[in-house]
Amino acid sequence: MKFVDEFRDHALAKTLAAKIRAEVRPETRYHVMEFCGGHTHAIFRYGIQDLLPANVRLIHGPGCPVCVLPVGRIDDAVALARDHGVILCTYGDMLRVPGSKRVSLLKAKAEGADVRMVYSSLDALKIARDNPDRQVVFFAIGFETTTPPTAVALQQARAADLKNFTVFCNHVLTPSAIANILESPEVRRLGTLPLDGFVGPAHVSAVIGSRPYEFFAEEYERPVVIAGFEPLDVMQAVLMLVRQLNEGRAEVENEYSRVVTREGNIKAQALVAEVFELRRTFEWRGLGLVPYSALAIKEAFAAWDAERRFAVPARSVPDNKACECGAILRGLKTPRDCKVFGTACTPENPLGSCMVSSEGACAAYYTYGRFRDAG
Amino acid sequence: MCLAIPAQIVALLPDAMATVDLGGVRKDISVVLVDGLAVGDYVILHTGFALSRLDPEEALRTLELFAEMGTLAEAQRELAGP
Numbered sequence: 001m002k003f004v005d006e007f008r009d010h011a012l013a014k015t016l017a018a019k020i021r022a023e024v025r026p027e028t029r030y031h032v033m034e035f036c037g038g039h040t041h042a043i044f045r046y047g048i049q050d051l052l053p054a055n056v057r058l059i060h061g062p063g064c065p066v067c068v069l070p071v072g073r074i075d076d077a078v079a080l081a082r083d084h085g086v087i088l089c090t091y092g093d094m095l096r097v098p099g100s101k102r103v104s105l106l107k108a109k110a111e112g113a114d115v116r117m118v119y120s121s122l123d124a125l126k127i128a129r130d131n132p133d134r135q136v137v138f139f140a141i142g143f144e145t146t147t148p149p150t151a152v153a154l155q156q157a158r159a160a161d162l163k164n165f166t167v168f169c170n171h172v173l174t175p176s177a178i179a180n181i182l183e184s185p186e187v188r189r190l191g192t193l194p195l196d197g198f199v200g201p202a203h204v205s206a207v208i209g210s211r212p213y214e215f216f217a218e219e220y221e222r223p224v225v226i227a228g229f230e231p232l233d234v235m236q237a238v239l240m241l242v243r244q245l246n247e248g249r250a251e252v253e254n255e256y257s258r259v260v261t262r263e264g265n266i267k268a269q270a271l272v273a274e275v276f277e278l279r280r281t282f283e284w285r286g287l288g289l290v291p292y293s294a295l296a297i298k299e300a301f302a303a304w305d306a307e308r309r310f311a312v313p314a315r316s317v318p319d320n321k322a323c324e325c326g327a328i329l330r331g332l333k334t335p336r337d338c339k340v341f342g343t344a345c346t347p348e349n350p351l352g353s354c355m356v357s358s359e360g361a362c363a364a365y366y367t368y369g370r371f372r373d374a375g
Numbered sequence: 376m377c378l379a380i381p382a383q384i385v386a387l388l389p390d391a392m393a394t395v396d397l398g399g400v401r402k403d404i405s406v407v408l409v410d411g412l413a414v415g416d417y418v419i420l421h422t423g424f425a426l427s428r429l430d431p432e433e434a435l436r437t438l439e440l441f442a443e444m445g446t447l448a449e450a451q452r453e454l455a456g457p
Contacts, residue, residue, distance in 0.1 A: 002417075003381040003417060004381060006434075006438055007438075012441045012442070016444065019444060119422060120405070120422050121423070122423055145422075145426060148408050148426070149405075149422050152405065152408070202379075207426060236440075258430050258437060259430070259433075264427075265408060268426070
């Protein structure tokens with residue numbers, strides 16, 4: 001496929017690997033967190049860590065939206081589908097994440113709840129139009145990439161005065177999560193998260209631009225390189241980070257200039273601002289309550305807000321005790337440190353959220369890198 | 376979730392929709408988030424929406440950067456001798 005295959009070229013990958021090896025200083029530590037699940041997926045799928053010197057470590061951050069949604073919100077979605085008799089629509093990844101007592105939306109569906117997988121927010125809207133006598137709830141999750149499509153669906157629902165469509169909003173914000181990782185008291189207390197730089201999100205940045213990351217570069221003195229999701233993009237970003245760290249720079253650089261600009265997609269940003277407002281606080285799996293890290297639906301769209309229509313309780317449910325998703329999402333532990341990894345918890349039968357999506361660190365480890373660190 | 380892909384616009388449709396080509400597969404998507412698109416343009420497609428434009432010239436520049444590096448590495452190897 002054009003603009004994909006060119007960025008997967010073997011020979012160029014070898015050249016980039018050689019270049020990184022040549023520029024890395026043996027005595028320096030390069031611990032780089034990739035924030036996006038898309039990067040985690042690419043790193044494992046193409047074995048990028050294996051091409052890097054031992055002192056260049058890739059740490060997998062909380063960039064998979066399915067992985068960071070806490071159990072309580074999944075339970076809320078299950079309750080909406082089971083107890084309110086709605087048609088609950090959501091993206092495919094979300095269906096298999098277990099909530100309390102291992103009840104996922106897929107299990108609720110098997111037990112008779114009307115849960116439907118959609119590819120787009122507009123598909124959920126169509127289901128509402130086609131089923132005027134049923135309440136349809138779009139279980140909206142994701143970072144800044146999926147937020148504008150939800151905003152479009154809400155605007156269209158209002159324009160058509162659609163009375164049977166609401167959105168259960170769980171959209172979260174990337175910059176707040178990065179700030180939380182850098183500032184979190186646990187991380188400071190444990191002191192075990194050595195982070196020297198960030199590979200910045202690809203498509204999140206297509207929407208919000210590269211500018212929001214300038215704060216991290218300046219305030220925390222950490223370089224950020226925004227990178228595309230193909231293997232050459234990730235390797236080039238690592239090289240650019242190695243160079244910045246060698247030179248003592250902490251800037252925002254953009255490897256993914258074919259898609260990302262400094263300003264981002266202003267039309268999408270305006271639309272999001274019109275429909276959503278900041279939540280004062282929101283619970284993230286692994287990060288706990290993070291201030292101003294998520295979006296709620298504005299008063300003007302209250303009639304299309306599932307939380308208001310169905311009085312969704314704000315419940316907080318602890319993770320399964322055996323599950324290390326929290327520490328893994330923070331970069332404090334790797335999937336191999338988890339007792340249930342690959343035993344009680346597998347992609348076919350996931351216990352924790354990191355095992356569900358192919359972008360989760362555990363699923364990527366299991367599928368592509370399970371035996372790599374075995375020694 | 377975030378695995379968006381490049382797609383080429385082959386037809387513009389009413390209501391801010393467009394048909395795209397995904398390596399031979401055709402699909403109708405929403406282009407409401409990106410203004411001024413024309414047939415032949417590349418976009419990043421995510422959950423049924425064009426999220427942004429893909430700039431082919433910038434893509435070429437990035438590829439040229441890689442290629443230059445390859446030529447450079449080759450030249451250095453040649454200079455270093457067998």
